[in-house]
Amino acid sequence: MEKIQIGRTELTVNPLGLGTNKIGGYNLFPNLNDETGKKVVQTAIDQGIEMIDTAFMYGLGHSEELIGEVLQKNDRHKVIVATKGAQQVAPDGSVTLNNTPEFLTKSVDESLKRLQTDYLDIFYIHFPDQDTPKAEAVGALQRLREAGKLRAIGVSNFNLDQVKEADADGYVDLVENQYNLLQQDAVKELVPYLNEQHISFVPYEPFAAALLTGRYSPENLPHFEEGDHRLNIDLYKPDQLKANVTKVEKLKPIASKYDATVAQLVLAWYLKNPVIGPVIPGARTPEQLLANLQSESLQLSDSDYTAIEQIFA
Numbered sequence: 001m002e003k004i005q006i007g008r009t010e011l012t013v014n015p016l017g018l019g020t021n022k023i024g025g026y027n028l029f030p031n032l033n034d035e036t037g038k039k040v041v042q043t044a045i046d047q048g049i050e051m052i053d054t055a056f057m058y059g060l061g062h063s064e065e066l067i068g069e070v071l072q073k074n075d076r077h078k079v080i081v082a083t084k085g086a087q088q089v090a091p092d093g094s095v096t097l098n099n100t101p102e103f104l105t106k107s108v109d110e111s112l113k114r115l116q117t118d119y120l121d122i123f124y125i126h127f128p129d130q131d132t133p134k135a136e137a138v139g140a141l142q143r144l145r146e147a148g149k150l151r152a153i154g155v156s157n158f159n160l161d162q163v164k165e166a167d168a169d170g171y172v173d174l175v176e177n178q179y180n181l182l183q184q185d186a187v188k189e190l191v192p193y194l195n196e197q198h199i200s201f202v203p204y205e206p207f208a209a210a211l212l213t214g215r216y217s218p219e220n221l222p223h224f225e226e227g228d229h230r231l232n233i234d235l236y237k238p239d240q241l242k243a244n245v246t247k248v249e250k251l252k253p254i255a256s257k258y259d260a261t262v263a264q265l266v267l268a269w270y271l272k273n274p275v276i277g278p279v280i281p282g283a284r285t286p287e288q289l290l291a292n293l294q295s296e297s298l299q300l301s302d303s304d305y306t307a308i309e310q311i312f313a
């Protein structure tokens with residue numbers, strides 16, 4: 001597939017990446033297996049996936065450590081490593097947001113160690129804090145870029161005004177925010193602005209954390225184990241769940257025209273969408289990842305692209 005340019009940098013990347021909050025993210029999901037997680041990352045690299053999206057917050061550094069182990073056995077330069085920081089953990093385990101230059105600088109250094117690398121391709125401020133002027137926070141990352149520690153600067157979970165403030169000096173290359181067919185708020189105001197400014201948009205939770213894979217139906221609604229953070233997501237709340245699953249059901253006949261799964265159809269829709277950047281679906285197993293890769297060869301017709309858009313309008 002044609003590569004995508006990252007922001008205003010010279011970096012380019014394959015449009016289909018990998019999200020890794022289920023690789024070492026034991027604080028967000030129960031029953032994760034480290035060996036399986038590492039296999040997912042190795043399979044991704046073997047299959048030519050470049051962008052691997054992680055964060056300190058996925059297992060409080062454990063996801064980065066597992067990815068670091070796999071990177072050691074591979075050609076580091078083939079991978080676009082994206083990580084995030086901003087969460088400060090107190091000795092009692094409580095988490096606060098910190099975007100100060102000192103904290104971000106320390107976060108980058110600690111991520112480099114856990115990932116066993118001397119540069120990050122992308123570092124995102126994971127969430128905005130209340131107090132730090134955003135251009136000052138991004139300015140600290142720009143100094144780290146000049147020092148060769150990172151190649152592209154991103155912000156995540158920033159609204160339009162916060163992005164404008166963060167990009168006051170033109171240093172922001174990417175914004176990673178929630179966006180999927182069921183949650184399209186980002187494309188109303190934020191994404192048109194990003195396109196205009198040549199800032200890449202990386203949508204997270206492309207499957208709405210599994211709802212858009214088509215594995216549920218009105219008769220078979222999801223039941224998550226205790227400790228799964230999806231229990232807190234609005235889309236999964238009892239008053240919204242059935243309506244959401246019913247919309248996803250409408251994708252099944254379209255998917256079968258292509259002999260594809262709903263998950264593959266949904267990914268193909270994002271890959272055809274001209275306003276979004278790299279897509280980073282999460283995968284728990286190598287099998288899910290391999291299935292998702294099939295979406296690269298699904299040639300979605302213009303009329304089916306529009307039909308899907310209308311189902312979720």
Ligand SMILES: NC(=O)c1ccc[n+]([C@@H]2O[C@H](COP(=O)([O-])OP(=O)(O)OC[C@H]3O[C@@H](n4cnc5c(N)ncnc54)[C@H](OP(=O)(O)O)[C@@H]3O)[C@@H](O)[C@H]2O)c1
Nearest residue numbers: 019020021204205206207208209210213281282284288291
């Ligand atoms: N910046 C941020 O604040 C932020 C927030 C959230 C996520 N993210 C990033 O975005 C990435 C993607 O989001 P996400 O992983 O939370 O959600 P997602 O990509 O919407 O959904 C991933 C889940 O869908 C299911 N799945 C994936 N492939 C499948 C297949 N082929 N068949 C059936 N089920 C399949 C799996 O669920 P099961 O695990 O139940 O099998 C998998 O864990 C994350 O991994 C993370 O890197 C960033």
